[in-house]
Amino acid sequence: MSLLIPLDHITPALLPQIGGKAFVLAQLAQQGFRVPRAASLPIAAYNAYVDATGLRERILMELNRKDFQDMRWEEIWDAALRIRNMFLTTPLPADLAAALTAAVHEFCGDAAVAVRSSAPGEDSAQASFAGLHESYVNVRGAEAIVQHILLVWASLWSDAALLYRQELGLDVAASAMAVVIQELVTGECSGVAFSRSPADDTQTVIEAVYGLNQGLVDGVVEPDRWLIDRQNRRLTHVPPSSRPAAYQPEGQTVALRDLDPRQAARPPLTESQVWEIFALAQQAEAAFGSPQDVEWTIRQGDVHVLQSRPITTVATEKKDQRPWYLSLRRSFANLQMLRQRIEGELLPAMTAAADAFQQEDLANLSDADLAAASQRRREAYNHWKAVYWRDFIPFAHGMRLFGQLYNDAMRPQDPYEFMTLLAGAPLASLARNRRLEALAAQVRQDAALAELVRQRRVSALPPEFQRELDEFLRQFGDLSCPVTGGQCQQGPEAILRLVLEMADHPPRAAAPPVDAASLTQAFFEKFTGSKRQEAAAILELAQASYRLRDDDNLYLGRLEAQKTAAMNEARRRLQDRGLDLSAELPDDEILKALQNPAYVPQLPEKAEQTSSAVIEQARQLIGQPAGPGLARGPARVIQAFADLADFHHGEILVCDAVDPNMTFVVPLAAAVVERRGGMLIHGAIIAREYGLPCVTGVADATRLIHTGDTITVDGYLGLVIID
């Protein structure tokens, strides 16, 4: 039996093997619609591949490192990236490769094709997977087609697809992917038609663009729209603001090309063509018995149907989350705009806000004014924290976009090799740590100076050292306040302690040099012409994204420090009144007492501790390998910022999430363990910069590991072993 099933051999019984897209195309062909020549590669080929190579179990092991429910989507993205790389680096078994290449060659020879996903369950009335899996247009030659089949298979495991299947309660372990290979019809114009508008089911909507459909589907090219009243056939044309460009086949892919000005001046469809598409949409609706979303293209006057699927939004009450999942993928253009906004507006505004707070003289405010100032600072901090989540976190996609481009081009064994090309960009927290190391180096070489620092005789310090210390405090000092347990701007105590600790040990050797330059060169050699420029632009964006992943924490950290400073002043005043303040007293209680001298602040009620005769201890915990290396040492578990003050050289930093203020101690640490998961999070990036073993995404890390436990961090496998 041939591996490929041509459209005219497809029967309803084959649906579970070939997926909805292939089945619909077969039905369209059998009902007389003009569809491009196509064949299905059923799930049997996918299953043969993942079983013969052991990929099936490797994928499930990857996904089972943690409860799916407990995974942050960054961790899901990381898992998806690793799985995608498994497909890129695991060749087909020789017999399957030979059979598949022969079947593909026999089907399409050297003609250009589209390689499309057709997951069973996809495009059914219950679930629309539209856009969740990959399709590749304009692929030519059996070998290239087979490579793209692997990419379509891999897209079964994209983060968006994983999340969406989870949402629908579909069994992840049972999923498999079929593929449609469809001859490419290069139309002069293309578009979609909704037989009933999702917004108003009395209307049919037609959207059309010049060239291929990609621009319309991705939202890059604004289409012409026609609205047609299904009853009275009234036609309304809504032109786009302009028609600058169209997608055309180019090389082994498609590319956006400028339109001829004469073409750009008129709509892609004539009125008679609009009516032809309208009739097509009604025929498709009649053929399938439900409203349809029809994708079409026109070549030399003939309308070809590329696919048709039910419109799931009509009369469905259930809220469709798919757009949100799709939004996890961000385009280059979208990220460029985000970068401008962050660098041009948001970061300067955050700096201005922190500067303004720094000008306020808290000590001279009345109690009522201090309470109001505290409240303003809390609100500002909360506002910027929300901005951080909304705009800064998504900008991390810049790294992801580059990671995928790099992995596709290079197929590296290490799916995170691309990070090497991003690292080395100047990070603010590293600059800060270098300044600390410079102070420590002086102390290390000068016993007399070390003694003065040990005795904290600040006024007796040599002027040059004092000047550097003051300069450090001026620039970074307000960031140090959490290290001292909330004593902001109280002098150099915390910094001197840290400098001494660093000076007591030899300086940390820099991370082993990696040859980023030759990797970068090898990467660029995979591209020619305009594609190389695009690759360079994506790399540049990713480097900005990498820098911001660190720097944004510092900007937010400054605002947090201002908030803390006001609260500390409030606490100090209450203590002066003779109130005995517990560190656990919430800010709200402090502010109430500040405004009302009669009020006695209340401690929150504590959950009762249940004693158990069974004592749980961790022996070996599993997380994600986020920085290679092996280290063993005593754990320092950070439950509160004040715990950082006790951090010693050679300890292993165990925390919920590496915070900007914690990067002070990272040069002292032997390894980093973090509950929060992900390869591209702050802690992982800083650990990588210092060449430290790092494991992230360890559930319950700060509960199961205790300060003083001797632990081993296996950064290759993502394990933490407790003695």
Add this chain to the structure above:
Amino acid sequence: MTTEKIRHPVPPGLPHGISSLLAAQHLAVLATHHQGQPHVSLVAFAAGPDGRQLLFATTRTSRKYANLQADPRAALLIDSRGQAAADFHEAAALSAKGPVREVTGADRDGLAALFLAKQPHLREFVNSPTCALMALQVQVYELASRFQQVLTYRLSP
């Protein structure tokens, strides 16, 4: 964690990952030693009501019985493997360590009934005068799941 259906009452007080394995599994691997040479045997087991005792039966002429007479320290491995590739992401393995004693006297009838409720086909074997009912008093459970996650549970005496 094990996905098998629980057919026996779950001992209270233990984490679900442990109690569900104890309830769902019927066979365990017993490790003893003879002068330092490890010896492993497959045994049918049942958990005591609180999950702190693991019961198995053996003839008094068996090698494991002799080994345990010489040194009562032993370990039992209880797992949910299905001898398939899927074990790597699905299976959980529980190791129990502690001293083993032979159950005699007033306890025997009650614990034998408990053991036979789970292993009814061993009635003749257990009731034979040559068969000893043994109990491992669990001091430590070690639960491995997700291929490499290992948690230890110390049971206070």
